[in-house]
Amino acid sequence: xxxxxxxxxxxxxxxxxxxxxxxxxxxxxxxxxxxxxxxxxxxxxxxxxxxxxxxxxxxxxxxxxxxxxxxxxxxxxxxxxxxxxxxxxxxxxxxxxxxxxxxxxxxxxxxxxxxxxxxxxxxxxxxxxxxxxxxxxxxxxxxxxxxxxxxxxxxxxxxxxxxxxxxxxxxxxxxxxxxxxxxxxxxxxxxxxxxxxxxxxxxxxxxxxxxxxxxxxxxxxxxxxxxxxxxxxxxxxxxxxxxxxxxxxxxxxxxxxxxxxxxxxxxxxxxxxxxxxxxxxxxxxxxxxxxxxxxxxxxxxxxxxxxxxxxxxxxxxxxxxxxxxxxxxxxxxxxxxxxxxxxxxxxxxxxxxxxxxxxxxxxxxxxxxxxxxxxxxxxxxxxxxxxxxxxxxxxxxxxxxxxxxxxxxxxxxxxxxxx
RNA sequence: GGAGAGGUGGCCGAGCGGUCGAAGGCGGCUCCCUGCUAAGGAGUUGAGCGGGUUUUCCCCGCUCCGAGGGUUCAAAUCCCUCCCUCUCCGCCA
Numbered sequence: 111x112x113x114x115x116x117x118x119x120x121x122x123x124x125x126x127x128x129x130x131x132x133x134x135x136x137x138x139x140x141x142x143x144x145x146x147x148x149x150x151x152x153x154x155x156x157x158x159x160x161x162x163x164x165x166x167x168x169x170x171x172x173x174x175x176x177x178x179x180x181x182x183x184x185x186x187x188x189x190x191x192x193x194x195x196x197x198x199x200x201x202x203x204x205x206x207x208x209x210x211x212x213x214x215x216x217x218x219x220x221x222x223x224x225x226x227x228x229x230x231x232x233x234x235x236x237x238x239x240x241x242x243x244x245x246x247x248x249x250x251x252x253x254x255x256x257x258x259x260x261x262x263x264x265x266x267x268x269x270x271x272x273x274x275x276x277x278x279x280x281x282x283x284x285x286x287x288x289x290x291x292x293x294x295x296x297x298x299x300x301x302x303x304x305x306x307x308x309x310x311x312x313x314x315x316x317x318x319x320x321x322x323x324x325x326x327x328x329x330x331x332x333x334x335x336x337x338x339x340x341x342x343x344x345x346x347x348x349x350x351x352x353x354x355x356x357x358x359x360x361x362x363x364x365x366x367x368x369x370x371x372x373x374x375x376x377x378x379x380x381x382x383x384x385x386x387x388x389x390x391x392x393x394x395x396x397x398x399x400x401x402x403x404x405x406x407x408x409x410x411x412x413x414x415x416x417x418x419x420x421x422x423x424x425x426x427x428x429x430x431x432x433x434x435x436x437x438x439x440x441x442x443x444x445x446x447x448x449x450x451x452x453x454x455x456x457x458x459x460x461x462x463x464x465x466x467x468x469x470x471x472x473x474x475x476x477x478x479x480x481x482x483x484x485x486x487x488x489x490x491x492x493x494x495x496x497x498x499x500x501x502x503x504x505x506x507x508x509x510x511x512x513x514x515x516x517x518x519x520x521x522x523x524x525x526x527x528x529x
Numbered sequence: 530g531g532a533g534a535g536g537u538g539g540c541c542g543a544g545c546g547g548u549c550g551a552a553g554g555c556g557g558c559u560c561c562c563u564g565c566u567a568a569g570g571a572g573u574u575g576a577g578c579g580g581g582u583u584u585u586c587c588c589c590g591c592u593c594c595g596a597g598g599g600u601u602c603a604a605a606u607c608c609c610u611c612c613c614u615c616u617c618c619g620c621c622a
Contacts, residue, residue: 157578189602357539357576486574
């Protein structure tokens with residue numbers, strides 16, 4: 111959520127920055143300003159009325175004590191009239207505020223000035239590459255063929271149980287999945303200073319509002335039908351909201367959290383995309399990294415975060431590249447995002463395996479995560495999140511990059527002690 | 530799921546329908562005292578919003594005592610609904 115005071119005081123700046131994402135936001139800012147104007151007018155009127163009412167009410171107490179019954183009764187009449195007006199204005203205010211809040215919650219974050227301007231992923235900028243894609247002396251197979259031949263990936267039974275984009279893994283695949291999770295968590299907790307967290311995967315709507323999935327992206331989420339709970343699309347949701355509605359002490363910052371959780375996404379709107387294999391599933395495992403930091407540290411922390419995620423691929427010896435997302439490809443809550451893309455031999459291209467973002471105070475404002483600074487002032491923290499990494503996609507990358515001519519594949523050295 | 534108890538400021542804990550944003554204690558901060566430390570003394574210390582003034586100083590107002598409704602001129606205080614925590618029972622991985 112953007113600061114309404116920023117929108118109010120500098121609408122042209124906000125419009126200009128948001129138009130790098132999509133031109134349509136200009137109109138939305140105007141609507142917000144209009145609603146804000148209306149809202150504040152009502153508040154002013156209401157507060158004056160309430161102040162007056164409170165004053166008279168206090169008088170009534172005094173009058174009764176002094177035995178001045180008639181005067182008190184007269185004053186009551188006066189308050190009655192005020193209450194009628196107050197009720198009416200409050201109803202109006204409620205409506206305006208509902209509209210205002212919805213609008214404000216529907217505006218995406220402002221891209222950082224360093225973010226390249228562009229329309230879509232075509233204009234993302236490659237920052238660096240690591241490793242050399244392997245030259246095969248045979249035609250590399252896609253992971254689904256390797257998996258089916260080995261009998262460790264079962265798409266048919268996945269579909270039988272749950273429908274398309276659900277997979278069953280047996281033996282080796284299941285075991286590597288588990289090994290990868292342990293390997294990643296160990297790396298981040300032992301080498302990078304993260305605290306391992308285990309969280310619920312069903313959360314309340316306000317939690318999803320905090321990180322920006324609601325109210326705008328409800329169709330991407332799975333909702334439980336008998337209760338007001340949603341399955342998390344990423345552990346970023348539960349980790350970031352750990353400190354919702356809290357005022358932290360400055361000394362407590364930064365906080366580094368990592369968690370393994372399954373993630374659930376409806377993948378509405380991606381029909382026909384990546385339908386084969388385990389690249390895009392409704393349920394997948396991910397080890398997530400979340401940082402809660404002081405505003406002045408957040409961009410240094412973002413660079414560190416990307417390196418920490420990259421480290422996983424380096425140790426697994428999987429070739430990858432880092433790209434910076436352009437304004438048009440930036441996620442809703444992000445100010446700046448680096449994607450890490452791993453080499454996928456069967457597709458002869460790099461595919462996203464991690465996304466690392468600084469949301470600045472966008473989520474902090476929504477979730478009300480603050481800290482008390484040295485002067486005793488409450489300020490919003492900055493929050494960051496990144497995949498460290500998407501586990502299923504890592505498994506797929508291992509299977510394809512480490513495949514052998516005989517149809518099997520090798521296990522990366524660092525994983526062997528986890529097997 | 531059943532029975533009972535309870536949800537008040539960073540924490541603990543009082544609270545009669547008006548004088549309660551809330552006693553008291555702890556903690557924090559500032560100052561005094563002290564050679565240092567400890568002890569002692571004085572003061573101060575919630576959040577959000579709107580407005581004024583203007584900027585990082587303050588002033589005025591509104592709202593907030595789990596959440597949402599209701600009664601009343603007036604609710605932390607009375608009533609209803611919901612949520613959560615604790616104890617006991619039941620059920621269960």
